[in-house]
Amino acid sequence: MIRRFFLCFLSVVFLTPSVNAESLQALAGIEQTAYVFAMNDAQAYYDNPQVIVDAMDKRLRLQACSGDLEAFSTSNANTVGKRTIGIRCLAPIEWTVYVAVQVKVMRPVVVAAKALSANQTLKASDVKIVMQDISDLRQGFLLSTNKVLGQQLKYPVALGTALTPRSLKQQKVVQRGExxxxxxxxxxxxxxxxxxxxxxxxxxxxxxxxxxxxxxxxxxxxxxxxxxxxxx
Incomplete structure (x- = not known):
């Protein structure tokens, strides 16, 4: 992906040295196209997503596209976190650039209300709900405290850390011979x-x-x- 980006970048910069300012493609339009594409993808899977578009290099000189810009992506539409959106022009000169975006989705997740120790059985005062960007929670997350109360921690957890299904073990409520x-x-x-x-x-x-x-x-x-x- 990186090699392809630089090849496209070089072809745009060096193959159009005589393009004047009036015939340059507005970078803001490219960024807006990437934003709309990523937002539409995210809204198909999540409520109230946020899309942040990284500013493009202002030195980039692109021949103005005579038609509509085409957006595409090789990643899954439901990807949160960092994505790369391709923007393609077909005429009068064909070019392709890639725009980096970040998709954020805020959700109420269960976190430790205090420092918790391994094998601790969780009670209501041990956890709380806070809004967090789930793109940062690669190990998973829990949306309800009902899912954790009465369960035990497999390992220590620091204050404010999001609890994950893997961090918990259910407490045995029946013992052999009981x-x-x-x-x-x-x-x-x-x-x-x-x-x-x-x-x-x-x-x-x-x-x-x-x-x-x-x-x-x-x-x-x-x-x-x-x-x-x-x-x-």
């Missing part, structure tokens, strides 16, 4: 039995449990600490 309540639905009736967990589990896990009355091993889904939903 006595649990087996809950089964029989029509409109709910039946509860005592059982023993055969393995560790977090919320939503499917685990094996032993019914204390029948000694039968069944599978169920952990619904809450010490509660396993089973099918009769």
């Amino acid at each position: 006595q649990v309540i087996l809950v089964a639905q029989a029509g409109s009736m709910e039946v509860r039995m005592n059982g023993m967990a055969m393995e560790d589990a977090v919320l939503g896990d499917k685990i094996k449990v032993k019914n204390n009355s029948s000694n039968r091993v069944v599978e169920g889904v952990v619904q809450a600490p010490g509660i396993v939903q089973v099918t009769m």
